Amino acid sequence: MSDDTLLDRLQRKADGRNIDPRAGILEGEGAQQRVKDPEPARQGMGVLTTVPSRSGPDSAGAPSYYGLPVLKEPLWIWTVPAYFYVGGVAGAASVLGVALEHLGVRRLERLAERCHAVATAGDMVSAGLLIHDLGRPSRFLNMLRVFRPTSPMSMGSWVLAGSGAVNTAAFVLRRMPGALGVMGRAAGWMGAVLGLPLAGYTAVLVSNTAVPLWQQVGRTLPLFFMASATASAGSLLSLFPHTDAEERVLRRFRIAGKVAEAFTREAVELEARQVAEVGKPLRTGASGALWALSRTCSLAGLVMDVLPGRARWKQVTADALTTVGAVTARYAVIQAGKASARNPQATFQGQRQGLGAAQVEGNTEASDGKPLSFPLPVLGQGSAPRAGMPYARFMATRPEP
Amino acid sequence: MGSRKGFFTDTTLCIGCKACEVACKQWNQLPDDGFHFTGMSYDHTAHLGASTWRHVAFVERPVPLQGQTSGAGDFSWLMMSDVCKHCQRAGCLEACPTGAIVRTEFDTVYVQPDVCNGCGYCVSACPFGVIDRREDDGRAWKCTLCYDRIGDDQTPACAKACPTASIQYGDLDELHARAESRVRDLHQRGMTDAYLYGKDAQAQPGTGGLNAFFLLLDRPEVYNLPPDPVVPTKKALRSWASVAMGAVGMVAVALGAVAFGREGRG
Ligand code: SF4
Ligand code: SF4
Numbered sequence: 311m312s313d314d315t316l317l318d319r320l321q322r323k324a325d326g327r328n329i330d331p332r333a334g335i336l337e338g339e340g341a342q343q344r345v346k347d348p349e350p351a352r353q354g355m356g357v358l359t360t361v362p363s364r365s366g367p368d369s370a371g372a373p374s375y376y377g378l379p380v381l382k383e384p385l386w387i388w389t390v391p392a393y394f395y396v397g398g399v400a401g402a403a404s405v406l407g408v409a410l411e412h413l414g415v416r417r418l419e420r421l422a423e424r425c426h427a428v429a430t431a432g433d434m435v436s437a438g439l440l441i442h443d444l445g446r447p448s449r450f451l452n453m454l455r456v457f458r459p460t461s462p463m464s465m466g467s468w469v470l471a472g473s474g475a476v477n478t479a480a481f482v483l484r485r486m487p488g489a490l491g492v493m494g495r496a497a498g499w500m501g502a503v504l505g506l507p508l509a510g511y512t513a514v515l516v517s518n519t520a521v522p523l524w525q526q527v528g529r530t531l532p533l534f535f536m537a538s539a540t541a542s543a544g545s546l547l548s549l550f551p552h553t554d555a556e557e558r559v560l561r562r563f564r565i566a567g568k569v570a571e572a573f574t575r576e577a578v579e580l581e582a583r584q585v586a587e588v589g590k591p592l593r594t595g596a597s598g599a600l601w602a603l604s605r606t607c608s609l610a611g612l613v614m615d616v617l618p619g620r621a622r623w624k625q626v627t628a629d630a631l632t633t634v635g636a637v638t639a640r641y642a643v644i645q646a647g648k649a650s651a652r653n654p655q656a657t658f659q660g661q662r663q664g665l666g667a668a669q670v671e672g673n674t675e676a677s678d679g680k681p682l683s684f685p686l687p688v689l690g691q692g693s694a695p696r697a698g699m700p701y702a703r704f705m706a707t708r709p710e711p
Numbered sequence: 712m713g714s715r716k717g718f719f720t721d722t723t724l725c726i727g728c729k730a731c732e733v734a735c736k737q738w739n740q741l742p743d744d745g746f747h748f749t750g751m752s753y754d755h756t757a758h759l760g761a762s763t764w765r766h767v768a769f770v771e772r773p774v775p776l777q778g779q780t781s782g783a784g785d786f787s788w789l790m791m792s793d794v795c796k797h798c799q800r801a802g803c804l805e806a807c808p809t810g811a812i813v814r815t816e817f818d819t820v821y822v823q824p825d826v827c828n829g830c831g832y833c834v835s836a837c838p839f840g841v842i843d844r845r846e847d848d849g850r851a852w853k854c855t856l857c858y859d860r861i862g863d864d865q866t867p868a869c870a871k872a873c874p875t876a877s878i879q880y881g882d883l884d885e886l887h888a889r890a891e892s893r894v895r896d897l898h899q900r901g902m903t904d905a906y907l908y909g910k911d912a913q914a915q916p917g918t919g920g921l922n923a924f925f926l927l928l929d930r931p932e933v934y935n936l937p938p939d940p941v942v943p944t945k946k947a948l949r950s951w952a953s954v955a956m957g958a959v960g961m962v963a964v965a966l967g968a969v970a971f972g973r974e975g976r977g
Contacts, residue, residue: 326743338740339855342824343762345742346847375768375935376751378758381840385831402961409965415973445829445849449809452828456810460944463832464808506961510954517950518943519835520802525943528950536957540964559972566964651835658932666939667917670946676938677915678930679906686930 372685374654381520381651384644389439391640394512396439397470398539398636399546400432401509404477406543406563408502411495414559421556423484424547429501430481433474440470462515469511473504509539516647522588522660523650524643530581531643534574538608540567542636545611545629561615568612568632575605575639585663587656591646600642608635659684715818716861717922718870719886720792721893722934723905724877727753727767727790734872735765738857758935759793761845764854765869766793770933777928778901791925791934792869792878795820795841795854796909799919800942803853806836811851818883818922819856827851838918838940856923883922887911890926897926904928908936917941 325345329336336342407425410418441450454471458464476497483494513535517528524531544564552560583589591597611632614624650656660666662684667673676682735741741762749755752769759766770789775781797819804812804820811826812833822833822842829849833842842853857867861880865871870880879886890907897905905928907914909921917940931938 327740329740336740338738339857339859340739340741340762340764340852343742343845343850343852344848345845373930373932375770375933376749376754378751378935379840380935380937382834382837382843384835385844402965405961406965406968409962409969413966413969413973418969418973443830445831445844445846445851446827449826449828452809452811452826453830455826456808458805458808458810460805460947461808461832462947463806463830467808506958507954509961510957514947514950514954515832518806518947519832520838520840520940520943521835524835525946528946529953532950532953533957533960536954536961540961555973559968562972563964563968566968570960570964654932654935657937661937661939664939666937667915667941667945668939670941671916673916673939676931677908677936677940678927678938679914680930682939686932 372655372658374658377654379652380654380657383648383651384519384521385445386644387443388641389443391644392637393436393439393443394535394640394643395542395637396432397436397512398509398535399543400429400436400473400477401505401507402536402539402543402567403432403547404429404473404498404501404505405509406547408498410559411498417553417555418559421547421552421559424550426477426481426484426498426501428543428547429505430474430477433470433477436470437474462511462518465507466511466515469504469507473501473508476504477501510536516643519647520657521647521651522585522653522656523582523591524647526584526588526660526665527578527581530574530577534571534578534639537567537570537574538636538639540564541571541608541611541632543567545632545636548625548629549633564629564632565612565615568608568615571608571636572612575608585656585660585665587653587659588650588665590653590656591649592642595649597642597645597649600638600645604635604638604642606635607631607638611635662686715883715922716856716880717797717818717883717886717924718794718856718867719879719881719890719924719926720794721877721879721890721926722789722791723897723902723926723928724875725767725790725792726875726877727769727788728874729756729767730872730874731765731792731869731878732756732763732767734868735854736763738860738868739764739855759795759841759843759853761843761848761852764794764852767791768793768934770929772929772933776902777904789928789933791927792873793934793936794869794923795856796839796918796924797854797856797922798942799912799922800917800944802836802838802942802944803833803842803851805942805944806832808832815858817856817858817861819858819861820853821855821858822851822853824850824852836943838937838942886924890924893926902928915940917945 403425407422410422441447453467480494480498480501483490510532513532516524544567548560582592592601611628614628664682744762749757752771754769756766768791772787776787801820809826809828811823813821815821827850831844833851842851844851866880870878894905908925908927909915910924911920
C-alpha cells in the first residue's frame, strides 16, 4: 500500500521480529516460522462494539469470553471432504470386487475388473487430494514415519498407503498366469480387507477431535459414512455402461446402501440433537442448507431407484442424485463441524450437560469443582449493575433480577 | 534434569501488564501477527495462536471481587495469562500422525518443526484451542515451555518476566503444594471462590491433569476455558467399534448382492 508509514514498512520488512541480522542471530524456538504478511495471520475477528464482558451475546446463565470461540476451527480445505467421498467409493468397490470374484459366475468377471479399477484409481486420487491439503506438501512421506494407534490419521495413512499398494498389485497381476496371478488375487483380498476401514475410518478421523458436533456423533457417523460409501460405489459403478446380469448384482448392492444411508443419516441427526447448541449447524446456516440438500438428493435417488421402470435415463438420474447427495453430505459434515467449533456455547453446553469427560470418566463435577449442570446459576444475583454505573450502558444483556 | 516441570498461573496476582506476552515473543523470536484493535477491554491479542504462545485475557465483571469493596462499585477485573496446558493426556500429541509432537524429559509437550508436515490434525484435537497452524508457514506451532531454556536450568521467559509471580515455574510437586497453600490462604481471607483448574487427574479426569494449571476465581467459561475437557482419544473406541459394525454390514451387503444377484431375474 502506498500510504504505509515508514514504521509500517520497517515492521513488515522485519516481520515484527525487529532483529538486525548484523546484530543478532535467529535461533529462538520460533525463529524459523515463515512470514509472508503479518496482517492476515489473525483473521475472522471483528471489532466488538458493545461490552458484554461478563457473558457472550447469550443469556447471563451461559457466560463466554466475548463470544470468542474456545477451539480453533478445523483447517481442512475442500480436498478433505472430496477425499472422504473418493476413499469411501474406493473401499466399497474393492469389497464388492472380491465378493464378485469369489462368489460370482463367469459373466460377472468384467464387473469385478471394473471394481478393482475404480478402487485403484480411487486410492491414487485420494492420496493426491490429501497431499494437497497439507501445509507442507513436500513432507507427505512423514505420514509413514510412525505408526500411532491413537491417531486415526496415522491409521488412515497406513490403510490408504497399503490399500493403494495392494489394489495396484491386484489390478496388474490378477489376470497373469501361475504364481503371479495367485499373488494378484491375494492382493485383491487384502485390498478388500483394507477397503473396509478405508470406507469408515474417515468418520473416526473427524469424531476423534475436540469439535463438539463431530465428537458428539462418534457412534453413528462411521455407520453413515460406510453406508453412504456403499451407495456411492454402487451408484458410480451403475453409471458405467453395464449388462443386465451385472445390473442384478449392482441393483441389490446400491439399493441396500441407499436404504442404510437414509436410516443412518437420521441416526446421526438424532445423536447430534442431544444438545441444542451442538446440533444447530445441521439445521441452520450454510451447513444446514447443505445437509438438507444432501438429504433431499439421497432420498430422491433412492425413490427413483425403487420406482418401477427400467429406462436408462431414470437410472442415470437416480445414481447422479445419490452421488450428489453423498458428496454434499461430506461437505455438510465438515462445514457443520467448523461452525460448531466457532460457537463457544457448543463446547460449554455439551460439557455442562455431561457429554465432555463425564461421558467416559463418569465424573459428576466440572473442572471448577461444582456439579455439572446447565444453565449455570447466575453469579452475583444480589448485585445487578446499577443503571448509574459508567459501564452499565455498555452491557448488552443485563442480568434479570 | 528429568523431573516433571510445569507452570502454576495464579490469576489473583495478575495485573494484566502483558510482560509475559512480550517476553515470550522476544525470547522465541516469534513473528508479528498483525496489529488489531478488538474492542474487548484491554485484550487485543484475543487468543493463543501459532505466533502467540502467551495471551492475557481481561474479563470485566459486573460484580465486586469477593470479600473486597472498592470505589468502582459492582465491578471487578479478572486477568489471566493463558498458555498451552502441556496436558498429561495431550490431544495434540495423541492425534499427530507424523510423530512431530513429543513428550520431553521434562514431561512437557513439544512440537518438532522439522518433522511437522502441517496436516492440521492437532489443531482440531486440542480441547483448549491452543495449537494453531500459521498459514504462510504451513506448520503447527505452540508454547514449548521454553525447551531451550529449561534444559539449561533457566526459568521460561514468561515466568522470568512476570513482575508479580503470577506465573510460577518449577517442579510440579512443589508447584502443587504451593498452589494448595495459596488456595487455603485465599479461602481464609474470604475469597472462597478460588479453586485450582486442572491441577491433577482428580480435578480434571478428561486430560489427566495439566502441567500448566491455573488458580481461577470464576467459572472456566468466563476465561474461555472448557468446563469439562476431554482428550478426544478417550472416546475413540466407540467409533472404531462402529466401524467394525459397519464393516460386517458392508461385507454382508456385498456377499448378499452377489449371491442373490448372480442368478435369475433382478
Ligand atoms: S493444551 Fe492443547 S496444545 Fe497444549 S498440550 Fe494440551 S492438547 Fe496439546
Ligand atoms: S500439523 Fe504437524 S504437529 Fe500437527 S498433527 Fe499434523 S504433523 Fe503433527
